[in-house]
Amino acid sequence: MRVSVIGCGHLGASHAAAMAELGHEVIGVEIDPGKCDILNTGKSWFYEAGLDALLARHVPTGRLRFTTDPAEAAALADLHFIATGTPLREDGRGYDASQVISAVETLVPLIDRPATIVGKSTVTVGTVATLQNVITAGARVGVELVWNPEFLREGHAVQDSLFPDRILVGLTSPTARAAIEEVYAPIMARGDIEMVVTDPQTAEVAKAAANSFLAAKISYINAVAEICDLTGANVDDVAHVMGIDKRIGHAGMRPGLGYGGGCLPKDVAAFAYAAEEMGAAAAAGLLDAVQAVNRSRQHAAAALITAALHGELHGRTIAFLGGAFKAGTSDVRDSPALRLADLLYQLGATVRLFDPEALHNARRTHPHLAFADSALDAAHEADLVVVATEWPAFVTDPKLPADAAERVKNRTVVDVRNALDAGPWLATGWTVHQLGRPTRTPDA
Ligand SMILES: NC(=O)c1ccc[n+]([C@@H]2O[C@H](COP(=O)([O-])OP(=O)(O)OC[C@H]3O[C@@H](n4cnc5c(N)ncnc54)[C@H](O)[C@@H]3O)[C@@H](O)[C@H]2O)c1
Incomplete structure (x- = not known):
């Protein structure tokens, strides 16, 4: 399949390389010419385990290339992944979705044959509906929209893109479903993972809920570490005992400095803010406590x-x-x-x-x-x-x-x-x- 990936940052560059590895012809669009130039040399502009090897394999053959020009993506691809950033707004009140909205606003009028836009960025509930309006207003041909939140872990981005735990897609039409099934066919053919198909708002909430649960688990064991410090108990043994219970599990149970990075802190903050705004007081309170422990x-x-x-x-x-x-x-x-x-x-x-x-x-x-x-x-x-x-x-x-x-x-x-x-x-x-x-x- 011919696909584009708009936004070649930590998620997008890894995803573009993984799509090429799966056999697709891929064009990455990156607004920053410096990053784009580095990627076109077959190397990444950031360190991610295994990424340089994939870029070195697929850039020289031409199966994977990078451009700053979205018109090239519109001309080549039938399916466009959106992987631009969604940083926290400066006032902390939810995401700044402008990179995602402007990428779609720019791309849609350039598309001149039926295509599918697949959002991978993490967004707050309601963003897909906003983007659907952008598409309806700007499309010259049939453009489908799918929300396909990404669950990869940085440091394992290549592995997780090629061998995901699950594929989540929020969509509303059979045409969109057919496109997403085609692009992920090489992964689904292995027969060992589930493609969960939901409506778009469920996909939006599921991603936020999953990241926030992970953060809550980290904050929980860190709160227990505080109690261990005051009692002389050993938190590593406590975490081990807890994790033997299958309902709890050992993953994410290592106490320490807390969570960080480009995802969990902003995702928990944005989910907490959204919960507060919509009047989900219990959810907001829980997420605020998770953040307080982390701080x-x-x-x-x-x-x-x-x-x-x-x-x-x-x-x-x-x-x-x-x-x-x-x-x-x-x-x-x-x-x-x-x-x-x-x-x-x-x-x-x-x-x-x-x-x-x-x-x-x-x-x-x-x-x-x-x-x-x-x-x-x-x-x-x-x-x-x-x-x-x-x-x-x-x-x-x-x-x-x-x-x-x-x-x-x-x-x-x-x-x-x-x-x-x-x-x-x-x-x-x-x-x-x-x-x-x-x-x-x-x-x-
Ligand atoms: N980093 C991760 O491991 C990860 C995992 C899951 C989900 N996500 C989500 O994926 C999204 C991207 O995260 P990231 O860490 O890759 O961010 P990032 O800031 O590293 O990458 C975003 C890239 O998009 C580029 N960009 C912005 N506007 C553009 C446009 N109009 N056209 C082309 N390029 C454009 C930026 O220059 C940047 O390189 C976020 O919503 C994040 O929450 C990230």
Whole structure:
């Protein structure tokens, strides 16, 4: 099938590459010429595991190309995915849907044969109805609209696009359904996933509800971590016991700094705002509590770090490992790691940060911090090591604690993701602090 993907950011570039991998001829439209140029070299403008390999495979053959001109997409494709951004409005009152609306407004009059527009961006309920009006007003031919929210996880975007858990489509006509079944036929042919077909408003709410539930699960275990800190209980054991229950499950149950990134924070905020606006007071209250717990985590982490430094942050140097909002991506949008780094800086510490993929972005957004070119450079003469993003190089590499031990002033590591394999650290003389569980010392 010939398809376009409008908006080649974290979602769109990954989706375009995955569509090419499935055998479609793909044109990506990206309004930013710099990003478009990089993608046309067969590389991504951001780090996402596995993405460069797909771009390198499909851009040189011409099966996948990128342009800034939506007219080229209209000329080539019969199905157009919309993957533009939906950031939170500056006043926090729901999404700014202008990128999505303007992409559709621009594309629709350019289409001169029957086509399907498939929205993948995360939107508030009612946006599909607005876009349907845009299409009705501007279309010269039959243009169908489908809402197909995306559930991929950053850091696993390629894998999740090729092997999704489910495909959700909100639509209203058999023609739209036929188009969506054709584009996803290579995935559905495997026979192991469900395509859930609903009306558009159900698709809109299902995406918001799923992301908010995930955020609630994270905030729940973080709230339990707070109780563990006050009682001496071990939150990792508590989470394990809880997760054995199939109704609860282990996924998303690791306590730490809370959720971040380009999706969950804005999606929970927008859902909470929408709930409040429509008078769903219980839902709004629940979602507000989820956000309040999340906001509190950086303070819990800063308190743990301060305690590990015997109450004194001022004038101390912290080797700060991690800037990306999670491992597997260079994305620093709403990064809990950077929020914590910033707080420690405000409290008077020198924060020397290293991240294997997000250093460039962290430097751009937080130029006041200090930066290092490796984890060991960050550790040089530091008073303490903080592990703030769960990159394997930080949490499972047994060489890091041994090598860093020779550099630091104090062998003290604070793991604010509860992801560290503590054994090699303890074995090389480190004291290990984690949120919601008792401190471990090498001789204990
Ligand atoms: N990032 C994720 O993992 C993810 C997962 C699921 C859903 N989503 C949703 O997908 C949407 C996109 O998220 P993202 O993280 O990719 O955002 P992003 O900001 O990384 O990407 C959006 C891209 O669209 C481009 N753009 C804006 N207007 C355009 C236009 N008119 N024509 C062409 N390009 C245009 C921007 O330059 C940018 O590169 C959001 O609604 C988000 O909530 C994202």
